[in-house]
Amino acid sequence: MPTKDLVRTHDLEIIVNSIVTKLFQRFESTMDKKHNTKVAIVQKEMQEMQNKCKALSIENEELRKQIDQTRDVVIKKKKDLEDSTRMNQEAITSANYMYNEQYSRKNNIKVMNFPRREDQNLLSDFIETVKKDLNVQIEERGVVGNHRLPSDKPGPKPMIVRLFNSDVKRKVMVNRKKK
Known part of the structure; x- marks a missing residue:
């Protein structure tokens, strides 16, 4: 059991x-x-x-x-x-x-009524005029260049002159004013 x-x-x-x-x-x-x-x-x-x-x-x-x-x-x-x-x-x-x-252009001078003639040498004529009229001693080497400007106005054409230095220009301009 x-x-x-x-x-x-x-x-x-x-x-x-x-x-x-x-x-x-x-x-x-x-x-x-x-x-x-x-x-x-x-x-x-x-x-x-x-x-x-x-x-x-x-x-x-x-x-x-x-x-x-x-x-x-x-x-x-x-x-x-x-x-x-x-x-x-x-x-x-x-x-x-x-x-x-x-x-x-600082050393340039414009020249009005500069006389004109046949076979003119502008350089030597300008130097002679400055020496004679303005009593300024300038030599050929003091001028670098120059030429006439075109113009329609009657009479001689204006001229540009380039000087070697401003001292020469100043002398020319001072003496020009005195005249």
Whole structure:
């Protein structure tokens, strides 16, 4: 009779199976819940990352547009600067030319009503006239050049005389005013 009190092995297997199955189902359920929670967290983080990526992509595109606009402005300003530099160089060259031209005329004298005659040597006639009329000693080497200017007015055409230095010109002009 000791076996009467004993549970049969088969019944015991069924009870153990039932307990193990329930435990396994609880474990599975718990694991599913934890897994689903983790998956939801990861999905939420991925969604946030996608939103951040979209925002960064939009910001990147805006920055590219700004860079393109800035590049266009820089190119235009560079062209304007090159044009300004070229015009500045032209202005400097022109100003230097005008200054040099004006400076080169510094020693010139314009002589009006200088008598004209056939086979005239303007240089020697001018030097003789200055020596005689103005009492200024001038030598041939003191005169760099001379020529008559075109004129539509009747009478002798005006003459330009370029002197070697301004001292001779000053003497001629001072003595001319005295007469």
